[in-house]
Amino acid sequence: MADVQSTATTLPPSNSVEDQKPAAVTSENGSMQDDTKEEEYKMPDNASETLYLQNLNETVRVDYLKETLLNLFKSYQVIPPVIAHGNLRMRGQAFVSFPDKETADKARREVAGFPLYGKPMQLSFAKTKSDVIVRKEEGEEGFESHKKRRLEHKNESRKNNPLRQKAQAKLKAAAAADPTGAHAVAPRRTQIQMPDEYLLPNALLFLQNLPDGTTKDDLHEVFNQYPNLLEVRLIPAKKDIAFVEYADEESATVAKEALHNFKIDGETKMKVSYAKK
DNA sequence: AGCACA
Numbered sequence: 001m002a003d004v005q006s007t008a009t010t011l012p013p014s015n016s017v018e019d020q021k022p023a024a025v026t027s028e029n030g031s032m033q034d035d036t037k038e039e040e041y042k043m044p045d046n047a048s049e050t051l052y053l054q055n056l057n058e059t060v061r062v063d064y065l066k067e068t069l070l071n072l073f074k075s076y077q078v079i080p081p082v083i084a085h086g087n088l089r090m091r092g093q094a095f096v097s098f099p100d101k102e103t104a105d106k107a108r109r110e111v112a113g114f115p116l117y118g119k120p121m122q123l124s125f126a127k128t129k130s131d132v133i134v135r136k137e138e139g140e141e142g143f144e145s146h147k148k149r150r151l152e153h154k155n156e157s158r159k160n161n162p163l164r165q166k167a168q169a170k171l172k173a174a175a176a177a178d179p180t181g182a183h184a185v186a187p188r189r190t191q192i193q194m195p196d197e198y199l200l201p202n203a204l205l206f207l208q209n210l211p212d213g214t215t216k217d218d219l220h221e222v223f224n225q226y227p228n229l230l231e232v233r234l235i236p237a238k239k240d241i242a243f244v245e246y247a248d249e250e251s252a253t254v255a256k257e258a259l260h261n262f263k264i265d266g267e268t269k270m271k272v273s274y275a276k277k
Numbered sequence: 278a279g280c281a282c283a
Contacts, residue, residue: 132282
């Protein structure tokens with residue numbers, strides 16, 4: 001395998017806030033060029049042209065991560081782009097495609113466990129076909145229909161996500177109770193919002209008026225946009241309130257100011273204040 | 278843990 005040094009010249013410009021560089025990936029690791037003759041080896045039947053990577057270091061910026069992976073898989077003829085996301089559900093994972101299943105499988109076996117940014121990579125075959133592959137195999141028109149199907153599927157799963165279903169049931173109930181439509185929006189419970197001036201700054205935030213069905217993950221995703229989030233705690237007995245803890249008061253203040261009155265579901269204003277000491 | 282396609 002060719003030496004894959006860091007492609008410093010092709011890297012995106014460094015960002016002053018997070019001064020990270022893609023790892024200089026070298027191939028000193030002997031396990032990566034294991035060209036053994038293997039007449040008894042059978043490629044798994046779930047093999048795919050695309051590998052699904054997990055256990056990637058989540059503190060590495062997504063664009064650097066992509067660049068690094070491109071670099072790391074260069075000798076296996078990786079097909080750009082490498083797909084990685086920074087959102088809560090998808091962080092620490094990536095999709096990397098190759099020209100054929102055999103090459104993907106080779107990469108999978110040889111690169112498995114490679115300690116990228118200190119964490120051993122976990123490689124498996126992707127469950128679904130990547131757009132790049134569909135495009136390559138079926139041409140532009142086949143790709144369009146593939147994309148349409150994918151979009152439909154996505155809308156479906158969005159439609160029957162419990163949070164949305166609950167919100168819609170609520171709307172329906174309100175409309176039924178009031179046929180004039182004057183109060184088509186569900187009546188809001190009266191909330192007591194402690195005036196901030198009576199509360200000392202606190203690394204712990206108190207949330208009120210959360211929409212029905214809000215999950216811990218929903219809140220984590222929203223609050224994790226602001227640095228130093230430590231923990232989100234729901235209150236099982238009171239579904240519309242929660243606590244969110246940051247590492248320090250300053251971080252909590254940033255999040256509080258950004259997210260007070262934020263509408264998680266697009267209509268219910270969440271109240272964010274410091275928790276009482 | 279978490280299977281997308283900005």
